[in-house]
Amino acid sequence: MAFESLTEKLQNVFKKLRSKGRLTESDVKSALKEVKMALLEADVSFKVVKQFINSVQEQAVGQDVMNGLNPGQMVIKIVNDELVKLMGSETTEITLKQGNEITVVMMVGLQGAGKTTTAAKIAGKLKAKGRKPLLVACDVYRPAAITQLQVNGEKQGIEVFAMGDKKKPVDIAKAAVEHARGQGMNVVIVDTAGRLHIDEDMMQELIAIREAVHVDQSLLVVDAMTGQDAVNVAETFNEKVGIDGVVLTKLDGDTRGGAALSIKAICGKPIFYVGMGEKLSDLEQFYPDRMASRILGMGDVMSLIEKAQANLDESKAKEMEQKMRKAQFGFDDYLESMNQMKKMGGISSVLGMMPGLGGKMKDLEGMVDEKDLARKEAMIYSMTPAERSNPDLLNPSRKNRIAKGAGVTVAEVNRFVKQFEQTRKMMKQMPGMMKGKKGKLGGF
Ligand code: GDP
Numbered sequence: 001m002a003f004e005s006l007t008e009k010l011q012n013v014f015k016k017l018r019s020k021g022r023l024t025e026s027d028v029k030s031a032l033k034e035v036k037m038a039l040l041e042a043d044v045s046f047k048v049v050k051q052f053i054n055s056v057q058e059q060a061v062g063q064d065v066m067n068g069l070n071p072g073q074m075v076i077k078i079v080n081d082e083l084v085k086l087m088g089s090e091t092t093e094i095t096l097k098q099g100n101e102i103t104v105v106m107m108v109g110l111q112g113a114g115k116t117t118t119a120a121k122i123a124g125k126l127k128a129k130g131r132k133p134l135l136v137a138c139d140v141y142r143p144a145a146i147t148q149l150q151v152n153g154e155k156q157g158i159e160v161f162a163m164g165d166k167k168k169p170v171d172i173a174k175a176a177v178e179h180a181r182g183q184g185m186n187v188v189i190v191d192t193a194g195r196l197h198i199d200e201d202m203m204q205e206l207i208a209i210r211e212a213v214h215v216d217q218s219l220l221v222v223d224a225m226t227g228q229d230a231v232n233v234a235e236t237f238n239e240k241v242g243i244d245g246v247v248l249t250k251l252d253g254d255t256r257g258g259a260a261l262s263i264k265a266i267c268g269k270p271i272f273y274v275g276m277g278e279k280l281s282d283l284e285q286f287y288p289d290r291m292a293s294r295i296l297g298m299g300d301v302m303s304l305i306e307k308a309q310a311n312l313d314e315s316k317a318k319e320m321e322q323k324m325r326k327a328q329f330g331f332d333d334y335l336e337s338m339n340q341m342k343k344m345g346g347i348s349s350v351l352g353m354m355p356g357l358g359g360k361m362k363d364l365e366g367m368v369d370e371k372d373l374a375r376k377e378a379m380i381y382s383m384t385p386a387e388r389s390n391p392d393l394l395n396p397s398r399k400n401r402i403a404k405g406a407g408v409t410v411a412e413v414n415r416f417v418k419q420f421e422q423t424r425k426m427m428k429q430m431p432g433m434m435k436g437k438k439g440k441l442g443g444f
Pocket of ligand 1: 109110111112113114115116117118145148194221248249250251252253274275276277278282
């Protein structure tokens with residue numbers, strides 16, 4: 001999957017930052033140096049990386065720490081926001097005309113990028129939204145493309161307009177628009193011919209089609225696996241033909257993903273969709289914010305923080321945070337935190353949004369079973385106050401007594417105590433989540 005290595009590297013950088021209570025300027029500098037290396041290795045364009053790092057650095061220095069975030073988290077937030085900005089901030093869609101007026105969409109790109117497949121995928125999406133699309137086979141130089149489009153169109157019940165490989169693409173496109181008009185169709189998606197490399201004839205042909213049928217939206221399809229080349233292709237197509245948006249294909253593959261981060265910044269055009277596989281359903285709308293979260297491996301951390309801030313009882317949260325920091329978190333606090341989490345919409349919903357926990361959800365399943373909470377409460381109520389505040393006291397004979405008192409087996413007590421220790425560790429890793437200090441970022 002794309003971005004795996006980038007995500008891993010960034011997470012390592014952030015882990016180091018999070019473990020620090022205060023950040024010095026050199027902490028931030030060295031962290032950003034690692035972020036820079038990670039982005040370059042992910043094949044993000046050098047120019048983009050440079051601007052990105054400068055912008056993060058500028059904001060990190062002299063930044064007020066927001067309520068509820070520690071300095072490390074603050075830097076992560078800045079990186080997150082900059083990533084979103086880099087990818088265009090807003091989700092952009094193909095602009096379609098209203099009602100029965102025909103919107104002509106032209107698919108352009110190099111051979112093998114995924115134009116024909118994507119044309120069919122987009123037609124399927126538009127059909128599902130109630131549009132009446134027509135697919136047009138203008139790739140006359142690769143006869144297999146015509147059949148490929150016909151097969152894919154048929155699978156989705158979408159008509160494909162083709163005139164074989166002897167007619168000129170411009171004429172086919174014109175006839176197709178006429179046909180669409182006659183049939184009351186409102187979107188015409190023209191699949192054009194690609195070449196292995198950028199070539200002047202291809203560009204001229206695209207311009208001719210654009211003029212002949214008044215193309216409303218030109219969509220460039222680029223292959224994410226080609227990294228920086230994808231960005232160069234986007235720049236050239238935009239200069240020569242003019243494009244409105246980009247579809248980045250093969251993001252499901254083993255790509256380093258840098259193209260997704262560079263395209264908007266370099267050619268100024270947004271990514272509309274990303275291709276996530278060969279199946280016709282494997283096309284996703286591109287959301288810059290979700291992509292940033294995914295790249296950072298953060299889950300939906302911002303929503304979690306917002307939720308925590310909106311719901312937690314401030315003084316209790318502060319007290320709890322102190323305890324977490326000092327690792328004095330005991331069973332009573334566990335009960336309290338479970339109650340707080342319930343208020344936030346359930347334990348599993350909170351854990352699901354927590355950074356880095358995606359893959360570890362299974363280990364934590366025992367902790368998120370809300371039905372199980374009553375048994376845990378019973379075990380906690382069978383503990384002495386000293387045991388509740390200091391779990392280290394729990395030797396075998398005490399556990400035996402607790403099991404009897406709660407009406408559970410010793411094995412269950414052991415399991416719970418072990419899980420509790422895991423939770424304690426986890427909570428130590430996320431201090432500052434609750435409402436906390438306000439002040440300057442570390443040493444700045
Ligand atoms: P065209 O020459 O630009 O029309 O490219 P095609 O549509 O023929 O696609 C080339 C190859 O890439 C085909 O084997 C497609 O199945 C494959 N392909 C297209 N999009 C994706 C994608 O998002 N993910 C993966 N894994 N393969 C894709």
